[in-house]
Amino acid sequence: MTPQRSSPAETETETVVELTGISKRFTGTLANDAVDLRVGRGEIHALMGENGAGKSTLMSILYGMVRPDAGTIRVDGREVSFSDPADAIAAGLGMVHQGFRLFDSLTVAENVVFRAEPRRFGFLDGAAARRRVRELAEEHGLPVDPDARVGALPVGVRQRVEILKLLHRGARVLILDEPTAVLTPDEASRLFTVLKSLAQQGCSVILVTHKLNEVLGGSDRVTVLRDGRVTARLRTADTTAAEIAEAMTGRRVALDRIHPPGTPGEVVLSVSGVRGVDLTVRAGEIVGIAGVAGNGQSELIEALAGLRPVSAGRVELAGRDITHESPAGRRAAGLAYVPEDRAAVGSAPAASVAENLAMGHHRRSLATRRGLLHPAALRAHARSLIERFGIKAPSPGTPAGALSGGNLQKLLVGRELAHDAPLLLVEQPTRGVDIGAIQQIHEQLIAYRDAGHAVLLVSAELSEIRGLSDRILVMYEGRISASYDRDDADEHTLGLALAGAEA
Numbered sequence: 001m002t003p004q005r006s007s008p009a010e011t012e013t014e015t016v017v018e019l020t021g022i023s024k025r026f027t028g029t030l031a032n033d034a035v036d037l038r039v040g041r042g043e044i045h046a047l048m049g050e051n052g053a054g055k056s057t058l059m060s061i062l063y064g065m066v067r068p069d070a071g072t073i074r075v076d077g078r079e080v081s082f083s084d085p086a087d088a089i090a091a092g093l094g095m096v097h098q099g100f101r102l103f104d105s106l107t108v109a110e111n112v113v114f115r116a117e118p119r120r121f122g123f124l125d126g127a128a129a130r131r132r133v134r135e136l137a138e139e140h141g142l143p144v145d146p147d148a149r150v151g152a153l154p155v156g157v158r159q160r161v162e163i164l165k166l167l168h169r170g171a172r173v174l175i176l177d178e179p180t181a182v183l184t185p186d187e188a189s190r191l192f193t194v195l196k197s198l199a200q201q202g203c204s205v206i207l208v209t210h211k212l213n214e215v216l217g218g219s220d221r222v223t224v225l226r227d228g229r230v231t232a233r234l235r236t237a238d239t240t241a242a243e244i245a246e247a248m249t250g251r252r253v254a255l256d257r258i259h260p261p262g263t264p265g266e267v268v269l270s271v272s273g274v275r276g277v278d279l280t281v282r283a284g285e286i287v288g289i290a291g292v293a294g295n296g297q298s299e300l301i302e303a304l305a306g307l308r309p310v311s312a313g314r315v316e317l318a319g320r321d322i323t324h325e326s327p328a329g330r331r332a333a334g335l336a337y338v339p340e341d342r343a344a345v346g347s348a349p350a351a352s353v354a355e356n357l358a359m360g361h362h363r364r365s366l367a368t369r370r371g372l373l374h375p376a377a378l379r380a381h382a383r384s385l386i387e388r389f390g391i392k393a394p395s396p397g398t399p400a401g402a403l404s405g406g407n408l409q410k411l412l413v414g415r416e417l418a419h420d421a422p423l424l425l426v427e428q429p430t431r432g433v434d435i436g437a438i439q440q441i442h443e444q445l446i447a448y449r450d451a452g453h454a455v456l457l458v459s460a461e462l463s464e465i466r467g468l469s470d471r472i473l474v475m476y477e478g479r480i481s482a483s484y485d486r487d488d489a490d491e492h493t494l495g496l497a498l499a500g501a502e503a
Contacts, residue, residue: 039173
């Protein structure tokens with residue numbers, strides 16, 4: 001077990017938030033076990049741990065969403081007990097959740113001042129609201145148009161709106177849950193510039209993330225949780241990615257591993273003229289598609305999966321024309337699919353883990369002669385996949401929406417790999433997933449390839465694309481702008497292509 005270390009920084013800054021002995025037990029799970037956390041004024045404090053380590057529970061307790069079974073919370077030296085997020089906001093805390101909590105139909109200004117509106121004659125003072133947003137945006141380097149409709153904004157700008165909303169309410173402590181999970185590299189870089197500026201102005205930031213490079217480059221201290229307990233308290237300047245990863249997992253982890261190449265065989269997927277794209281993927285091969293979000297990758301994969309109509313071109317799977325097949329017809333022809341949006345597209349959050357794991361299997365291996373699904377067969381199937389793919393779920397009957405994001409991702413990946421289909425389409429396979437689960441998913445994808453399957457991979461992580469792919473395609477402005485063999489695709493070359501230098 002990685003030894004805890006006291007940091008000199010712990011005595012250098014005034015304590016703003018202090019959690020002492022926080023414990024919380026849910027049915028069958030000890031989520032937090034006597035956790036201590038101290039955050040200083042003007043620091044960026046990273047909270048890390050594998051999926052299910054207790055990070056989200058701890059932050060939910062701090063923000064008044066969950067009541068602890070034991071322990072105390074102090075803000076600015078005063079003991080507090082929050083009954084809901086409104087109490088936390090009143091005490092100077094603010095939280096940006098992974099799923100933004102904005103009204104798409106309202107303007108930026110209306111979202112920022114919602115429930116904290118400047119008023120004139122008892123009504124919303126729109127001019128004052130817009131002026132307030134402009135002032136906050138300029139002060140904190142968060143450029144936005146106060147009159148823009150939120151629903152029309154890109155993800156990175158929506159996140160700025162969430163931060164401005166908290167700053168308008170006087171938040172001095174910002175809790176950010178996986179803030180870069182849906183951002184491009186450039187947007188993530190701009191976010192950290194803003195966070196460092198806020199810290200210099202005296203705000204404190206608690207950063208919940210799985211990304212080691214962001215923690216090392218953007219935080220002052222790190223607290224690591226494993227199985228609900230603190231395993232390390234580290235000063236970022238004095239630690240390494242390997243040390244943090246070992247504290248998270250309890251073992252040494254190979255970071256940014258480049259896997260051995262596959263042995264390509266016959267063409268499994270052939271795409272010609274679909275959305276202006278031509279490509280092939282062979283059995284025993286992983287073809288990676290790299291590209292900044294918004295360059296057509298998602299639309300291409302949706303067209304191949306049957307979720308978007310193909311108006312021109314041809315798609316063949318193992319020699320069979322599936323251009324106009326339904327999603328069910330494509331699955332029957334040998335296609336498996338892990339979508340980018342695991343909650344809205346890849347799963348039914350209100351259905352059980354067992355029911356979600358049965359999707360796609362229900363017409364064949366799990367169906368009885370009358371086409372019905374037997375509950376015992378569903379549970380047995382679920383237990384098998386839960387064990388095989390390391391999914392942390394209290395029981396097969398647990399709603400899928402109750403799982404952590406990383407465990408829901410493992411559910412989707414495991415379910416699709418279990419189909420043993422000739423072709424796997426997989427988007428962002430490790431988004432929001434901890435370092436240990438990333439390694440596990442990567443090994444599973446390589447094993448799938450080595451068993452003779454074809455894999456078309458889309459990822460925003462260049463290290464993931466380089467580590468897994470046998471060939472790499474770059475998409476820019478809706479077309480394939482460059483193609484590389486794995487040995488020719490270093491990060492500098494790919495970076496230039498992503499920016500359109502090879503277009």
